[in-house]
Structure formats: C-alpha cells, structure tokens
Amino acid sequence: MKAFIVEEKNILNWLSKLLQSNIKVYVPKNVEDYSSYEQIEQIEDLVLHQKRPEFSFKNILFPQTESVLEYTIEKNWVKTNPDLNYNSTSEEKTIIFGAPPCDCASIIALNHVFLSEPIDIFYKSKFDNVYIIGLACTNPEPECFCTSVGSSMTSTKGSDIFLTPLSSKSNSGKEYLVEVITTKGMELLKDYELQVQKSNKKITKNAIEEIKRKHDSKYESQILPKKDFTQNNQTLSENFYSKDWEEIGITCFGCGVCAYVCPTCTCYDLVDEYESGCFRRCKNWDSCGFANFTLHASGHNPRPTQIERYRQRILHKFTYFTEQVGMTMCVGCGRCTKFCPVHKDIYEVRSRWI
Ligand code: SF4
Numbered sequence: 329m330k331a332f333i334v335e336e337k338n339i340l341n342w343l344s345k346l347l348q349s350n351i352k353v354y355v356p357k358n359v360e361d362y363s364s365y366e367q368i369e370q371i372e373d374l375v376l377h378q379k380r381p382e383f384s385f386k387n388i389l390f391p392q393t394e395s396v397l398e399y400t401i402e403k404n405w406v407k408t409n410p411d412l413n414y415n416s417t418s419e420e421k422t423i424i425f426g427a428p429p430c431d432c433a434s435i436i437a438l439n440h441v442f443l444s445e446p447i448d449i450f451y452k453s454k455f456d457n458v459y460i461i462g463l464a465c466t467n468p469e470p471e472c473f474c475t476s477v478g479s480s481m482t483s484t485k486g487s488d489i490f491l492t493p494l495s496s497k498s499n500s501g502k503e504y505l506v507e508v509i510t511t512k513g514m515e516l517l518k519d520y521e522l523q524v525q526k527s528n529k530k531i532t533k534n535a536i537e538e539i540k541r542k543h544d545s546k547y548e549s550q551i552l553p554k555k556d557f558t559q560n561n562q563t564l565s566e567n568f569y570s571k572d573w574e575e576i577g578i579t580c581f582g583c584g585v586c587a588y589v590c591p592t593c594t595c596y597d598l599v600d601e602y603e604s605g606c607f608r609r610c611k612n613w614d615s616c617g618f619a620n621f622t623l624h625a626s627g628h629n630p631r632p633t634q635i636e637r638y639r640q641r642i643l644h645k646f647t648y649f650t651e652q653v654g655m656t657m658c659v660g661c662g663r664c665t666k667f668c669p670v671h672k673d674i675y676e677v678r679s680r681w682i
C-alpha cells in the first residue's frame with residue numbers, strides 16, 4: 329500500500345486526464361428528483377462530497393436487466409447471436425470516483441457471489457475493467473450504521489484508491505490523503521501520473537491512522553450508535569421461531585424496494601423475452617421479498633408469507649452469509665430503512681438479537 333498527500337486541484341487535474349483518455353467516469357450525482365452514479369464527460373460536472381446517492385453503483389457491474397443470450401428460431405433451428413460473446417476485453421475501462429466507503433465495501437460481497445465458481449462472465453467482464461476510487465464520508469445520513477458492520481467513514485475496503493480530506497488547509501488549497509490499495513490502483517497512477525506534495529512523500533503509518541481517527545471522530549456522532557452486528561450470528565438463528573418475526577414481517581408488503589436499493593443484494597431471475605423477431609434471455613434483478621421468489625411449480629411456497637420472507641432477508645445478511653464468507657452481507661448504508669414505504673428499520677431489527 330502506498331500513501332501520499334495531494335492537493336485537490338491535482339486530483340482534479342488527474343481525473344481530467346483520465347476523462348480525456350476515453351475512460352468512462354461515474355460519480356455520485358443528483359439527477360432531477362433522485363441521485364445515483366452518473367457518467368460525466370468533463371471535470372466541471374463533478375461535485376465532490378455529495379451525500380451517499382440513493383442508488384448504489386451495483387447496476388454498473390450488475391445491471392437491473394441484461395441480455396445473456398439472444399437467439400432466433402428459423403425453420404426449427406435455434407440460431408444464437410455470436411456478438412453477445414462476453415469477455416474482459418469487450419468492456420470499456422470505467423472509473424467509479426468518489427464512492428463512500430459503504431458502497432466501496434459492497435464490492436467484496438458482490439465479488440464473492442459473482443466471482444466464486446461458477447464465475448459469472450457478465451459480471452467479471454465488467455469488474456476486470458472497473459476501478460473504484462473511494463472518498464471518505466463527510467455527509468452521513470441518519471439511517472447509516474457502517475460502524476456496526478465493521479466499517480467506518482474512512483474504511484478502504486473494496487477501494488482501489490481511497491481519498492480522505494485533511495481537516496487543515498494548506499495555503500494553496502484543500503489537501504487529501506491518497507491511499508493506493510490495490511495493483512489496479514497502482515496501474516491508474518502509473519498510466520496517468522498524479523502530482524503529489526513533495527514535502528509529504530514519506531507519510532507514516534501512524535500519521536495515516538491519526539488522519540483517519542480524526543475524520544471518523546468528527547462524523548461518528550451523526551450516524552446510529554455503534555453496535556456489533558458482525559458477531560453473535562447464532563443468536564439470530566436461535567431466534568428463528570421467535571414471535572417477534574410475526575410483528576416485524578406482517579407490515580412488509582413485498583415491494584422489493586429494499587433489495588433494489590441495496591448495494592449487496594444479488595438475486596436475479598432468468599426470463600426469456602420476445603421482441604421484433606428475436607428472443608432475449610434476460611438476467612433481471614429479483615428479491616427474496618417477492619411472493620413468487622420461492623414459489624414452486626406445484627403451487628407450494630416454502631416461504632408462504634412476508635413474515636418468512638423478511639426473516640430470510642435478515643438471516644441471509646447477518647447469519648448465513650457471515651458464516652460462509654466472514655462478513656455481513658450488509659454494509660450499513662441505511663438505504664433499505666430510508667426507502668422502505670413502511671419504514672422497516674433494519675438497524676432496529678438486527679439490534680433485537682445481539
Ligand atoms: S422495502 Fe419494506 S415493504 Fe418493501 S419488501 Fe422491503 S421491507 Fe418489505
């Protein structure tokens with residue numbers, strides 16, 4: 329890992345060079361009445377330190393709907409479209425710039441699902457060409473709880489490069505601690521030189537920790553109190569039959585919003601569609617909150633009501649995934665709480681059994 333101090337204007341110059349070299353750059357952006365990661369064409373379109381966007385960058389790697397096969401049927405023969413042959417070279421280089429630590433961390437969960445055998449080639453072709461530049465959180469929302477899932481406002485998990493603003497200003501302008509975390513991050517710096525502060529070349533491990541400690545302590549009080557949701561997963565399993573689930577699940581009406589806004593939800597369905605003489609097999613986002621998610625062809629449904637479906641969502645995120653992977657399948661972004669139409673509060677639900 330490398331680290332150095334860089335002036336904001338030099339970071340913007342560097343990003344400008346990347347934009348001019350035909351690399352696609354996505355940044356958190358307000359668009360009309362919502363916010364998401366949007367592609368920008370010029371550096372003037374970047375607004376630093378935006379609030380965590382309403383939609384995560386999940387759709388860049390795992391689109392809401394994606395063709396995985398196209399075919400026609402001619403004289404009883406199935407003919408596939410050879411142009412739909414995905415590999416790492418079929419995708420353009422893409423930078424996701426200024427993502428908060430919660431969204432950056434989600435990449436670890438996505439990778440576990442899509443890059444474990446059997447590898448999802450559609451995801452891999454995009455991931456191989458994506459560079460994630462995280463930015464320390466300066467705008468937490470009241471529903472955020474990243475510190476309860478083992479993260480923080482300056483966590484570098486999932487980032488290739490991570491930026492933390494320094495609280496003090498130099499005479500020439502705002503400065504950032506720049507941490508280069510992965511070889512992908514090194515590649516970006518090697519190919520597109522970033523002008524660093526000569527006086528701060530040898531920044532020590534202790535100095536880095538101090539910068540981050542200061543930043544975290546400045547914003548910690550703005551999010552939900554820190555609890556440990558990474559441990560005691562058994563307590564949740566032991567309460568599988570608790571009466572509480574009835575009270576919790578009964579108000580959920582299975583709209584799926586929580587899964588669609590969640591940066592780590594990865595369930596999808598495969599559906600064949602027909603349009604203008606061509607069939608498309610589409611990979612579409614799905615949700616364990618939908619009634620037909622587990623509906624069998626026989627008509628039997630092992631999760632017959634929203635009570636079982638909502639319990640599954642919580643146990644998958646905090647017990648099953650944690651047991652298999654060693655991390656929660658939740659990065660504490662608080663989106664599901666914020667956008668649930670009945671205000672189902674995941675932090676409150678998880679807090680019942682710790
Ligand atoms: S957003 Fe709320 S109501 Fe909709 S499925 Fe999720 S928990 Fe249920």
Ligand code: SF4
Nearest residue numbers: 590658659661662664
């Ligand atoms: S479960 Fe909710 S809080 Fe956790 S990562 Fe998903 S949307 Fe964010």
